[in-house]
Amino acid sequence: MQMTAFGKVYVTTKDKVFQPSNPFRHATELTRILRDYHSTDDVNLEKTILCLMTDGGPDHRVTYETVKTSLIQLFMQLDLDMLIAIRTAPNNSWVNPAERCMSLLNLCLQHCALDRKEIRPDFETKIRHKSSLNAIRNIAKVSPALKTAFGESMKPVIENVNDRFRRMKLKNVPFTVYKGISDEIIDDQLSIVPISTQGDADETVFNPTANSKDFRECKALQEFIKMHCSSTHYAFQIMKCREDPCRYCCINPWRTDEQRVEKLSFLPCPIPDESEQVYHSFEEASTLNLFSFNMTYYKTNFLEKKVDDSKRPSAKNSSDFDDFAVEFDRKNRDILKSQKIRDIIMCGECNKPRVIYSAKKLSDEQESLLNRMKEEGNFECGDSFPEDCGFTTKRCLSCTAEVEVNYYGASLRGIRVTCCIFCGNQDDLLVDTDPYIEKLYESFSVVRPICSTCRENGQEAKT
Structure with a gap:
């Protein structure tokens, strides 16, 4: 269409x-x-x-x-x-x-040079070598005047960009431009x-x-x-x-x-047809919708249930990875080991932590690049990084895959946040005094974290 x-x-x-x-x-x-x-x-x-x-x-x-x-x-x-x-x-x-x-x-930003005004020399010195946004914000917490000074220095840049945007039209309708709200x-x-x-x-x-x-x-x-x-x-x-x-x-x-x-009524979830390859049209899905027009029926039949959106592609268990991903992990098997763990990055789709591997300790430049990627929050399981960045994750990973066992190793002890190995949830984890966990510790020295929801859904703790 x-x-x-x-x-x-x-x-x-x-x-x-x-x-x-x-x-x-x-x-x-x-x-x-x-x-x-x-x-x-x-x-x-x-x-x-x-x-x-x-x-x-x-x-x-x-x-x-x-x-x-x-x-x-x-x-x-x-x-x-x-x-x-x-x-x-x-x-x-x-x-x-x-x-x-x-x-x-x-298009309207083509051939546009942007340069903010300089601020006080001591402020310029403080932010000169800061490569991430959070680093500058942390300085402002100690020196609140930096925030005001930096805002003043950015005003000409923002006005320059806004002036260009105001010249643009879509179907002869001019763009409307605003400045950020307080x-x-x-x-x-x-x-x-x-x-x-x-x-x-x-x-x-x-x-x-x-x-x-x-x-x-x-x-x-x-x-x-x-x-x-x-x-x-x-x-x-x-x-x-x-x-x-x-x-x-x-x-x-x-x-x-x-x-x-x-x-x-609420919009229905996409529903595949009998072939599981094609989704029903909106009109067809609406007739199959579990949300009744009658709110009383909705409250009694829906509120105690979870919405079934399990038919979305990212919810399906997948081990059918492309040849490039399989070959990449095979070639880098010597790097994808616990001894080569350097950091973690969160998947923006499933919110599970994924392990960063590198043959050598990350340089300051590499750490700055990785921090910017974390701030953007666009990484997803199985994504590739630029070839020359010097670090990677496993490619044969999907959002349905468990948290890697390497995540719980000693290498990440200082930065690791305890989370469920199945869903990545950090809340409502079964504690060591839980009868189920206590019984496992009688036979095993290590029990991976599991949340109560995954346990109620029939998952067995990894040992």
């Missing part, structure tokens, strides 16, 4: 060092755009249902609690009746129509989530620097997700209560026409 680019392009530019991308910044900046151009009262969205499609980077990975919370923030700030957020599968961002403006953005506004907009779910903003501290574990442990937030949301590997959907409205839905009733409300 051929599609042509359409719509209006909005671009936000910011300082990557002290205005880093995160789910809450994206939600707040999107709220600003939608209120400016698609709201009649400058608060609520004119349309009551919002559909989002993103490229699936770390800030849009809908399985992360931080991303879920940011989408709930967007849902509440715009008083939506339903929000559907989906991300593309790995290496398939090209199917997202919004990606089609990238060629124009790249941290104070992000904090303020996020505060609607604890207020709406708990009635007391101070009961739980919500802030953009919190991690997924913090939000996962917030009972009121998890209860809201349980009652209003559908979460799958590639989609996160939110809908107001239709029957027995909760506290939030009583204060913010449906704005959609009642007849349309009765026909609303």
Whole structure:
């Protein structure tokens, strides 16, 4: 199916060092755009249902609690009746129509030289040899004035880039350009989530620097997700209560026409046909959808079950690796050993740690390159690194593969975080005093970590 680019392009530019991308910044900046151009009262969205499609980077990975919370923030700030957020599968961002403006953005930056203003000599000296964003941020924690000075030095660069973007048009519609939003506004907009779910903003501290574990442990937030949301590997959907409205839905009733409300349901997961090679069309999948239009049926039949999205390609056990990957691991078998372990990198798709191997200790330049890759968060199991980088991972690995046994070796003791060998989960691990683990230690000296979920699913601990 051929599609042509359409719509209006909005671009936000910011300082990557002290205005880093995160789910809450994206939600707040999107709220600003939608209120400016698609709201009649400058608060609520004119349309009551919002559909989002993103490229699936770390800030849009809908399985992360931080991303879920940011989408709930967007849902509440715009008083939506339903929000559907989906991300593309790995290496398939090209199917997202919004990606089609990238060629124009790249075009307007051609032959453009960028150079920030110099800051105080002592600050320049401190950041001169820092090769990662986190290194500069850490300096600013000790010297807060650096953040302000660096922001001032970046203003001409941002204005230069914005000026070029303003000249661009898509179908004769000019681009609209914004500057990054302040941290104070992000904090303020996020505060609607604890207020709406708990009635007391101070009961739980919500802030953009919190991690997924913090939000996962917030009972009121998890209860809201349980009652209003559908979460799958590639989609996160939110809908107001239709029957027995909760506290939030009583204060913010449906704005959609009642007849349309009765026909609303969550998008179904892709369902393969009998051949397991082709997926049903959307219309066919909708008829097979386990989400009934009747919310009472949905609550009684779905809430206690996990959504079955196991038919996605990345969830299938795969040992059918291409010849290049097999040959690469065979040729480098002398490097892919515990003695050659140098570091770890997290898979952005399954969030499992993968071991970095190198024939020699990593140089400062190699460590800087690896740190930048970690910050980008785009590595996926089995990915290849540049040939001349001097380090690698195993290529014959998929997201369904267990965490490598080498990960638990002595080489990584200083940087390793204990996680389940099957799923990579760091929470809810069975402790040594658990009867099942104690019994294994009677026969074995080593028992690999396993979480309660994997154990309940029938997995046996590795020894």
